Amino acid sequence: MTGNSPNSAPTAPTPVATQSSELTSATRLRNFVIALVAIALIVSIFLGFKTETAPGMLSAMAEESIPLEVALSNGKPTLMEFYANWCTSCQAMAADLQAFKQQYGDRLNFVMLNVDNNKWLPEVLQYRVDGIPHFVFLDDKATKIAEAIGEQPRSVMEANLVALTDNAPLPYAQPSGQTSAFSAPVSTDKASKTDPRSHGSQVVN
Numbered sequence: 001m002t003g004n005s006p007n008s009a010p011t012a013p014t015p016v017a018t019q020s021s022e023l024t025s026a027t028r029l030r031n032f033v034i035a036l037v038a039i040a041l042i043v044s045i046f047l048g049f050k051t052e053t054a055p056g057m058l059s060a061m062a063e064e065s066i067p068l069e070v071a072l073s074n075g076k077p078t079l080m081e082f083y084a085n086w087c088t089s090c091q092a093m094a095a096d097l098q099a100f101k102q103q104y105g106d107r108l109n110f111v112m113l114n115v116d117n118n119k120w121l122p123e124v125l126q127y128r129v130d131g132i133p134h135f136v137f138l139d140d141k142a143t144k145i146a147e148a149i150g151e152q153p154r155s156v157m158e159a160n161l162v163a164l165t166d167n168a169p170l171p172y173a174q175p176s177g178q179t180s181a182f183s184a185p186v187s188t189d190k191a192s193k194t195d196p197r198s199h200g201s202q203v204v205n
Contacts, residue, residue: 055085057094061101062112068123071109071142077164078109078138082129084116089151090133096154100161107165130183137164146173 062083071078081097083090101110113120115132123129127136127147135148137160148160160170 055091057098058083058085058090058112061094061098062114065112066109068111068113071111071138073142074109075140076107076109077140077167078111078136078142079161079164080111080113080136080138082113082115082120082124082127082132082134082136084114084132087132092151093133093157096157100158104161104165108161137170139164139167146170148172 066074066078068080071080079100081090097110113123115124115129127134127144131149133150135152135157136144137146137148139145145164146160148157156172160172163170
């Protein structure tokens with residue numbers, strides 16, 4: 001008989017089969033490591049991109065915002081934000097505010113005033129800005145009705161904006177959150193060395 005008997009010992013794997021199995025395992029391990037490295041790179045690039053573009057996003061939003069003089073005279077309620085490009089709390093809220101502008105921009109003025117621009121010093125002093133972001137809510141007659149200082153939860157800010165568009169009392173008047181410290185200079189001289197807002201070259205609006 002040429003067949004193996006039921007009691008025959010199993011045939012040992014050939015060296016070629018063993019090598020093939022080891023190569024397959026090594027390939028899988030290598031592919032797994034490459035995938036992990038790729039994921040780590042993508043995440044780090046994404047986070048780095050977000051960090052690097054946050055100040056740029058604030059500048060772009062400011063360029064697109066309604067000029068203050070227009071907002072004070074066009075009969076719409078207004079959300080005025082005092083901000084700076086270096087302000088991490090301002091950066092953290094930028095995406096939410098951009099979304100709110102797209103949703104409510106036909107009913108509300110969105111005004112952004114850069115505290116690093118001495119042009120807005122009178123407004124900084126008028127509204128006693130000592131931390132940013134500093135939000136001022138104005139009714140359709142340009143009268144201040146509430147303020148919010150510091151980083152705000154999305155739900156709180158949206159509830160206030162909805163009330164503002166409906167000419168209703170704001171549910172969260174004067175809420176306070178995390179801020180970036182800020183002190184207005186006594187002098188309006190941009191070259192003043194005592195100006196605590198001087199942080200090197202800044203894009204101002």
